[in-house]
Amino acid sequence: MKKLFPFIFLVTSPCYAEITHSLQNIVSVSTLGAQSTATRIGSTFSSQGTNVTPTANDTANLIGTLDLSDDGISNGVPTIDYDTSYSVTDAGSAYSVSETYLEADSIPTSFLGTTVTNGVVPSLPIFGDTTTVSGGDIGSTAITMDSGGAMTVTLTDAGAGVTAQMSSTIKLEID
Numbered sequence: 001m002k003k004l005f006p007f008i009f010l011v012t013s014p015c016y017a018e019i020t021h022s023l024q025n026i027v028s029v030s031t032l033g034a035q036s037t038a039t040r041i042g043s044t045f046s047s048q049g050t051n052v053t054p055t056a057n058d059t060a061n062l063i064g065t066l067d068l069s070d071d072g073i074s075n076g077v078p079t080i081d082y083d084t085s086y087s088v089t090d091a092g093s094a095y096s097v098s099e100t101y102l103e104a105d106s107i108p109t110s111f112l113g114t115t116v117t118n119g120v121v122p123s124l125p126i127f128g129d130t131t132t133v134s135g136g137d138i139g140s141t142a143i144t145m146d147s148g149g150a151m152t153v154t155l156t157d158a159g160a161g162v163t164a165q166m167s168s169t170i171k172l173e174i175d
Helices: 005-010
Strands: 019-031 035-039 044-050 052-056 077-080 084-088 096-102 129-133 140-145 151-156 162-174
Touching (some): 044 052
């Protein structure tokens, strides 16, 4: 058995190895898109008080209301039907009254649609709740990579909302 032992090492299976090598360089330049969202707000009328009696349209305990008939609405904004007057209920006692009227956004006679020109929004409809993102202007972009793998991105006249990203990956796998 001692004589066969050195021969066992000579009879081996061949060794196979997989080698994978990859280089990846990624450069990207992006900008925000222009957008605008506008939401009209509606009209509200409210009244509250203590030790007072409201009167509207010659009727006690009535407050003016929003006129929602076709004749009472102009450019999407309703009018108030009647003025409300208040009289103190208990003379000599403390009283308070509060009226709140919030007028709705009117509908423009010629609705302005938002136009985007070169990444800029020049005119917007302004309503009670408006959110606008102007967007960016990439301007002039130059991207270089030298023989050593060093990358450079040069943005000239770039506006707000412009981002540039670079990544370099070197991968070596031995299996």
